[in-house]
Amino acid sequence: MTGRPVDLTATAQVEALRAGEISALELVDAHLGRCEDDRWSSFLAVDAERARARAREIDAMDERPPLAGIPVGIKDALSTRDLVTTAGSRMLEGFRPVYTATCVRALEDAGAIVVGKTNMDEFAMGSSTENSAYGPTLNPWDTTRVPGGSSGGSAACVAARQVPWSLGSDTGGSIRQPAALCGIVGVKPTYGAVSRYGLIAFASSLDQVGPFARTVADAALMLSVIVGKDPHDSTSLEWPEPIAVPTAERLDGVRIGVVEELFGEGTEPGVRDAVRAALATAEGLGAELVPVTLPHAHHGLAAYYLIAPAECSANLARFDGIRYGHSAADAGDLLEHYERTRAEGFGPEVKRRIMLGTFALASGYYDAYYAQAQKVRTKIVQDFAAAFADVDLVASPTSPTVAFGLGERVADPLAMYLSDTCTIPISLAGLPSVSIPCGLSDGLPVGLQLAGPAFAENRVLSAAHALEQAIGFDTLPPGLDA
């Protein structure tokens, strides 16, 4: 092994461990050093003691599970037994879950070592990680900028090489957009691919857990471990075929639909250029580019900002200060207890979405808002079905812009929401998609989004891998090699 362990991909770390070039404890220690010296505020909690103890256990094992000793960061929206889990909210300050999310357990069972919980927008509501009650995460490419969100901590910790990979969750783009803004790979699987049991719900019909990594192969490796039916999640699916670690180098015969609607107004020229260049590269690898149209995609944002808040207004109603979490002191009666507990525990964006969702479901508004949004969702599903009748994959920018400045969009919720224009339609349709870094614009990473039909993870990852190899993006942010 040459160079620093933290520069190795997860796959390379697996090999180094297997070859005996490094012990699990050495590997974990190398990463923990960077986690504890957390210049980007990627982590809300680092559990060094337990991570080291687990590394020692693994070093003592004769038979090692496949991911033995590989450190992983876990978004704080995922329940981890006895390890404080806040979902970025005051509401859950100090909350120690009594159980572990199925996907985290799958990683642990495979030998991965949880080093800590990563920062996020409160209850996954946001696109910049500035809505965390514990302060924002900084983008490792430029610490005056946001890492994207809501899984900003999970993206930053991988970009900053604090861990080789991490788990995030994506509701309207919360894996893909921060992956794009931090210059790494992020995968949002097909809805139902990964169990949601233990994922603190934001919008249940959209939430999906997925990996962040510095390579497509690493992301595929992690996904292969967490995918599949969970008896604790009724919406999780039997997986038709194993997730394969991709090896393709060519894209011969692959028809890539270029979604014109998602290159539209609001897309920065630098982003557009980088994505177009990547598509040209794809063509060079043998892919055929086909313009496709998703006529209802531009209504996706509106539908999303009715459906997701509606679901969240119910999902977050359980935070009432009775069984766990923040509880208002000296409340008079029950009504006052509820109102003060929730007013004190939730931040402004969460309150805004709860109110919006309550409105969308209220009697007299349901049909015009929530039900209408669900119908728009049907049209978007149909748009994608029509597109995939003709193409194998669709491509677009992941985010219309590169990482924006801290504080720049805080005062304008709608501008913030527009960050997710390209990712939301895919979320509404529940489709698998990946964001890979495809170049730089003004020195900041640009993400290319590829999506396929439901269950086409292997197709999407294979194409992403081939492109990634051809593009040769350097995921090391400037100034980080020190």
Next chain:
Amino acid sequence: MARLSRLALDDAEVDTMRAEMSTILEHVDSIQALDLDDVPPTTHVIHVENVLRADEPGTSLPHDIALREAPRAADGGFSVGRIG
């Protein structure tokens, strides 16, 4: 809405919230114009039915663990103070 959501908001917050919500609603209002009367709503994107669990008891939480995170535990239960 704040009452239905059980959120205490002061007057300033109500004003800000009202302004922000109206901007957002203005945007989402764009879908009102679509004629979707004959379109069925999508509540689930997955096409799965009858996901059921056998009626077999599993392990429940130990009592102390169930109450561990309670802000106010009392008499073996979760106190809610005075209901009023």
Next chain:
Amino acid sequence: MMTATAYEAVIGLEIHAQLRTRTKMFCACELSFGDEPNVHTCPVCLAHPGALPVTNAEAVRLAVIAGHALGCEIATHSTFHRKNYFYPDLPKAYQISQFDEPICGPGRFRFLTPDGEKELGITRAHLEEDAAKLIHVGGDGRRAGAEQSIVDFNRGGTPLLEIVTEPELSDPADASAFLRQLRLTLVQLGITDGNMEEGSLRCDANISIRPVGETTLGTKTELKNMNSFTFIERGITAEIARQTAIVAGGGAVTQETLHYDPTTGEIHSLRSKEEAHDYRYFPEPDLVALAPDPAWVADLKAGLPELPVDRRRRWVADLGLTDEDAEVLAETRELGDYFERVAAVAPPKSAANWVRGELRAQLREHDQEPWQSHVTPERLAEIIAMVEAREVSMPNAKAVLADVIADGGDPRAIVEAKGLGAMNDEGELEALVDKLIAENAAQVEQLRAGKDKVIGFFVGQAMKATQGRADPGRVGELLRQKVLG
């Protein structure tokens, strides 16, 4: 003079039946009653962040069986919704219930009243989860005035079937009769334990009144959570009286939720701060649809045993039982089954008398039920046959039954072994009667003087002398012949 307007009541019922499953509706915690608080909880029923519901298959099966018993259409596609409201006994702050696609659609249910069989329309029956239990501490144990309330989540998440009837009843007695029949049916099918005191079966009534002849419905009130048949009838009667007084006095009924206090007979409003409810129902994204396999649904229908109402009617019509006999014997499924097995090998009317009379009376002292006792239907039928053939007297038949209950054994063998067989030798019986006439001159005189009652004295003497083997009827006959000629 003004004629007083006559009003009629319109009553609809909502019944919540806890289903007899082993585990909760959406998690694997065991159901219990009376355990220490919060010992049957998990992340799901405590609504911990990230926990998800998974539907109990047995609850669905019981709901479909109940639907068949209620004459309902069983849905081919049925979904769950979230019903949103804040209350400490509802940990998610929404109840998972069903809304526009209940598991059981419209049906009709027949029930028996003193005026005969009646029918009530069933609007729907749907699955949902029960709330937890609130224990009010301090004050007098009620919510108002309590210092604090404690939540016990053991009951939270218990599977419930909510049955909603059409507003077709007008007589409170019919409401009560319907509920009795419904409870009997659900208990016999094993759908609920039906224990009303423990809250396994609860009933709300929607009540309005209107002038007789009017077809539009008046403003309704909802009378909540009545837990006995008597209180239901009384509560509804009281509410009808209250509404009638309001309307007759020129007032208007307000739509509200009410509580009937059975101890005072008073009705009061349940919510002091009446706030507009907006449950904001929407499809539960954490659960997928139920699509019961039509073949499975048909199998459950085919496997449905005869309903108590049909059984009673058949027993009266075909077996000649009285309504009362039939009602008592149909009380439990097991008793009814036992009776049927006896009636298959003995005259039904006698079988009914023996089962509900002597057999149950004797078994009660042993704290046994007929079907659990040594008294197999065949053994009881044999006793009945011997009595009917006058092979054994009634007192000795009861003694034989006591022996069978105690030790089992064949009744006929017991009769023979103990010499309990009827004294069928006419000569022997005549000699006995002659002897009694000779020894009891005073009583013979009384009989001659027309005091018929004295025959009882002779019969008693005869039974004593023969250890009950004499046929009391025959003793009387011989006595008359010999004394009165």
